[in-house]
Amino acid sequence: xxxxxxxxxxxxxxxxxxxxxxxxxxxxxxxxxxxxxxxxxxxxxxxxxxxxxxxxxxxxxxxxxxxxxxxxxxxxxxxxxxxxxxxxxxxxxxxxxxxxxxxxxxxxxxxxxxxxxxx
Amino acid sequence: xxxxxxxxxxxxxxxxxxxxxxxxxxxxxxxxxxxxxxxxxxxxxxxxxxxxxxxxxxxxxxxxxxxxxxxxxxxxxxxxxxxxxxxxxxxxxxxxxxxxxxxxxxxxxxx
Numbered sequence: 001x002x003x004x005x006x007x008x009x010x011x012x013x014x015x016x017x018x019x020x021x022x023x024x025x026x027x028x029x030x031x032x033x034x035x036x037x038x039x040x041x042x043x044x045x046x047x048x049x050x051x052x053x054x055x056x057x058x059x060x061x062x063x064x065x066x067x068x069x070x071x072x073x074x075x076x077x078x079x080x081x082x083x084x085x086x087x088x089x090x091x092x093x094x095x096x097x098x099x100x101x102x103x104x105x106x107x108x109x110x111x112x113x114x115x116x117x118x119x
Numbered sequence: 120x121x122x123x124x125x126x127x128x129x130x131x132x133x134x135x136x137x138x139x140x141x142x143x144x145x146x147x148x149x150x151x152x153x154x155x156x157x158x159x160x161x162x163x164x165x166x167x168x169x170x171x172x173x174x175x176x177x178x179x180x181x182x183x184x185x186x187x188x189x190x191x192x193x194x195x196x197x198x199x200x201x202x203x204x205x206x207x208x209x210x211x212x213x214x215x216x217x218x219x220x221x222x223x224x225x226x227x228x229x230x
Contacts, residue, residue: 037164045224047219059218095164
């Protein structure tokens with residue numbers, strides 16, 4: 001069974017940095033595009049980064065561009081999100097999410113890891 | 120403010136049918152596939168519908184999706200108490216080139 005398990009969340013002061021990790025199992029990780037999607041408390045879903053199967057193409061929305069960096073290690077079946085210059089509005093649950101084969105939807109979601117940015 | 124508009128809430132009794140709408144524009148829903156996600160309380164979202172109307176393996180046929188021009192609809196028949204959840208639509212916006220986007224979500228209450 002395909003599974004994604006996030007780790008690395010926690011409480012961090014504004015301006016600080018945090019690195020999230022996602023461990024994949026149960027599928028051929030290197031064959032799929034991967035993403036991070038966040039959900040602020042009581043709010044909707046927001047895509048925050050994506051990376052192709054090879055790791056040579058990435059994408060970000062304006063809200064995190066220049067501050068967040070997505071990467072992957074296919075040999076370790078792992079996805080990462082480096083988050084710098086964190087702001088209070090980055091407080092959210094961060095989900096590791098797999099692209100469906102066609103690339104038009106997200107078919108596997110992790111359980112999420114919580115990031116709280118607060119002084 | 121999401122570019123995809125969903126009603127904040129809908130409600131219906133067990134056994135009844137319900138639809139949830141997702142309204143967009145020609146550059147998002149009008150040009151791309153739509154997906155739907157179910158988020159039960161305290162859990163991660165789960166894919167219900169992809170490519171407008173396809174169900175992943177394991178999703179019952181009580182759930183259906185459709186798309187017409189710049190709007191999409193999620194249909195649920197024979198409502199069960201376990202269907203009480205938040206439902207999100209998702210797609211891309213060709214003009215923005217900013218990646219995937221989601222609707223604001225609809226909270227379904229099964230009375």
